[in-house]
Amino acid sequence: xxxxxxxxxxxxxxxxxxxxxxxxxxxxxxxxxxxxxxxxxxxxxxxxxxxxxxxxxxxxxxxxxxxxxxxxxxxxxxxxxxxxxxxxxxxxxxxxxxxxxxxxxxxxxxxxxxx
Numbered sequence: 883x884x885x886x887x888x889x890x891x892x893x894x895x896x897x898x899x900x901x902x903x904x905x906x907x908x909x910x911x912x913x914x915x916x917x918x919x920x921x922x923x924x925x926x927x928x929x930x931x932x933x934x935x936x937x938x939x940x941x942x943x944x945x946x947x948x949x950x951x952x953x954x955x956x957x958x959x960x961x962x963x964x965x966x967x968x969x970x971x972x973x974x975x976x977x978x979x980x981x982x983x984x985x986x987x988x989x990x991x992x993x994x995x996x997x
Contacts, residue, residue, distance in 0.1 A: 890955060890958055890959045890962060893954075893958045893959075893978070893983075894951060894954045894955060894958060896983055897954055897958070897983050897986045897987045897990070898950065898951075898954065898987075900983060900984055900987040901987070902984075902987035902988045902989075902990055902991025902992075902994075903987075903988045903991055904988070904991040904992045904994070904995045905992075906985075906988040906991075906992075907987075907988035907989045907990065907991045907992025907993070908992045909988075910981065910985045910988050910989040910992070911989060911992055911993075914977070914980070914981065914989075916933075919972070919973075920932065920933045921933065921934060922934055922996065929972060930965075930968060930972060930973070931965045931968060933993060933996055934996060935996060935997060936953065936993045936994075936996040937949055937953075937993065937994045937995065937996050937997045938997050940952040940953050940993075943963070943965065944963050949994065950990060950994060953990045953993045953994065954986065954990050957977065957978055957986055957989060957990065958978045958986065959978075960972075960973035960977065961973075
């Protein structure tokens with residue numbers, strides 16, 4: 883694995899060690915402006931994938947990757963895997979660096995409620 887992959891794997895492990903709060907994660911979603919590019923509940927932009935069934939979709943999106951890990955990787959390293967039909971380098975650069983590990987855990991917990 884390249885150093886970047888190791889760094890992402892460590893970041894995912896660090897965030898998974900925290901207990902995410904879905905209610906706080908919805909606030910992170912709103913505060914970070916995620917709806918500008920993603921749809922949830924029929925509201926939002928279409929630049930990025932629709933997140934209405936994110937937890938369900940994430941289970942099968944990337945082979946051998948648990949849903950929570952896929953969601954965390956998508957936040958921490960958005961270009962690691964590009965959802966079919968979408969382009970690379972569209973998510974804001976350094977997004978994960980603008981959030982604390984707890985905020986990322988909360989955002990992932992929120993996305994895990996989207997079934």
